[in-house]
Amino acid sequence: MAGQGRQANENDKNVVVVMVPFPAQGHLNQLLHLSRLISSYDIHVHYVGTITHCRQAKIRVHGWNPVFTSHMIHFHEVPTPAFSSPPPNPHASLKFPSHLQPSFDAALLLREPVAALVSLLSPTARRVIVIHDSFIPSIIQDVVSIPNVKAYSFQPVSTFLIACYYSEIVGKPLAIDDDVARKLPRRGTTMTSEMMQLVNRQKRHHKYSSGVLFDTCRAIEAPFLDVLAKVNAKQWAIGPFNPVEVCNKSTDQRHNCLEWLDNQAPDSVIYVSFGTTTTLTNEQIHALASGLEKSDQKFVWVLRDADKGDIFTGNTRVCQLPKGYEERIKAKGQGKILRDWAPQLEILAHVSTGGFMSHCGWNSCMESMTMGVPMATWPMHSDQPHNALLVTEVLKIGVVVKDWTLCNELVESQTIEKAVKELMASEEGEKIRKRAMELGTAVKRSVAEGGDTHREFDDFIEHICRFHHRSHL
Template identity: 55%
Template structure:
């Protein structure tokens, strides 16, 4: 039995949370969720919407028609179990460009999504109208917005019975890192020495090196509106990085007694069993036939574009590793994923897919894949990932170690958290050499190190133990459940 196998124990039943008895005092508190229109952001706030709605609180999820459709289409929570008190509002946005992502772009950052971000300015009026209309029939209107959507919810600050809460879509370590880096503050003495040295050194590229100037201006345009926030919500767990949650909270506390809640993981922590309702994706059928802890899952998220040369090296490295794999190889999302047009067909070495199928080495998935179900499957044992925060939280909550290949934004900091703080993974690509192609021999070596070495076994064991602790945090009496109870009690006070 593998070191993370206990997570699939059929005798383990996730406890039903003991909800606080607040419905009698709830009155008519309503929540509005305002996500940034990019998959990792849409998904997290929809998952939070499900958690809030499970307490009987009505939730209004707002965005353009295409982005709301995208969020629903890719939701981990089956539509049949969607609470009836989540309502989607399709607000009109002006037409925006939706260019195909370019593998030859000088940036790994998905700059092709910028037109969709810029178009969100048009949501300000409809959101203000929604807040006002709900406020007239509600005791309190609670607006939870993505950090990068602060400007579009600013009018809620002038509604007497409305409150605004910011959702931070990144890890607490990343928030601390950015704060220390941007202010020139030295990390406090209790921060791990090698992390403090990384933060203080000029050797690790700054956050500004991993985003575009255009996106930096967009971020800056949101900053002045954070002053309206009554509190912050994180998709993280104190079991994972409570130390950094507290450090960030204490460093950013102000005179208004801002509150902080580490509510994660937002994603479901119990995935459907083979016998119960789950996706009938072809890769799940293939996984069911594989030995326990024998498969590596490869996915670089929804916004990563890799050059053909790099894809060839990954293919050769996976084949030579001798390990079975599921590789999600799809083009990065456009700003509007439903806008049509011919998508780039990502080329693999000639005959590779036929060879993989003939030798039953793995599955190459060219479309959307049920990532959480794959990570929670007994046959899966390693995740080769770009370290987007969504993927990190899903992997950690399923007890899965990570081969870290960060691309841009917060991902390099998340990779440090995974490999140096939590010690549940290995770096595949050195962030200092962003433009280099990672050779097949490096990929092969990293896979073997995590799947077939004593050091890898220790990491897999730590990942399994951390996953069990994180899943337990969502049970009755668990630390994340207590934080969620606290948030619901606070907004319904």
């Protein structure tokens, strides 16, 4: 694992990192994983967020136990003004979680608390490093003028997506052929206008960053990292942030779905989960239920409504299955339906898991690729259509369930059944699985001693611990 086993030297002492994530689950999760990696270099990390989102990040982390790093990762829970968020709307024409926009906008209120924390740390630290989500660079504008403070932007999306945007300036990567280019979504069509306005208002603040961090590695995205190296003065590909070795052995706290997986054949189960920001209509849930059952393949399905602005308050919609479905699936031993938070990394790492039907959020893509699990892609919004193309058209480690050009249409049960069978029970599916497993092996090799990620992580740590006078920044 990147960062583990390296001895801290005197130059590392009294360097602290302030981590500021964007308040959406995938973003919170990635920067908490990064906090763990940085803390393994004997560097204290201060993780800043609202009270709700710090709590959310801690209770949902998987693959490691934050208790073991509590002396190195310090949470700063910021009270924010109360705001109301509407419930998720399963009938919205665009699946972007517009109901979370109030909490996204409230993230900009972290500017003053971050400045106060950095001002408190600066006099006693040789250097303060602020790593902020690229969605909210304005929150560090007050601290970058402090002589011993430097800020770095974290990009929570694939370099494939970013390289597509920069291709007009620096040229199209060779890995993007004309067929792929024709399938790229048009700008502004994957988010709401309100979110686009937030992103656009933040653009002028990117100048405060001294470099860019990516949750990826060359084994996955080398051509796109090469493109971005032409526009970024400093960049580091230091992913995957998530643990690459996950223990599935029996423990008292082990999730019961893992025990069910223990009794299934290797590579025989497809894991179905669409993340935390997507809500489906009852009609679509019924079609998915039918398609999974008719495929005759084993499955673990996480069936939850999208997160609310505050996941700890109020009632949550219970997604309805066809009458008698859950009992029938259980009696046949075909599947397991989870309605609570699922240990995704442990499920993907399990020997019985042979596929992942996913919304293609970057967190989920990285976790699936890390564990060598092929994907059935069903993008919903934001970066997900790009990620789906990367998986199916570029890396060729997945099959399409839903084409983004048909994003407003119901995915029929027959389409779902066909995609599941193709991935889990066909000769082509076996070829895809073999490529996914080879990629997973390459990713694990990347984070091992001497691998690309391991070297880049060491380089980043040495960079932030090296003393530079202000004129050199």
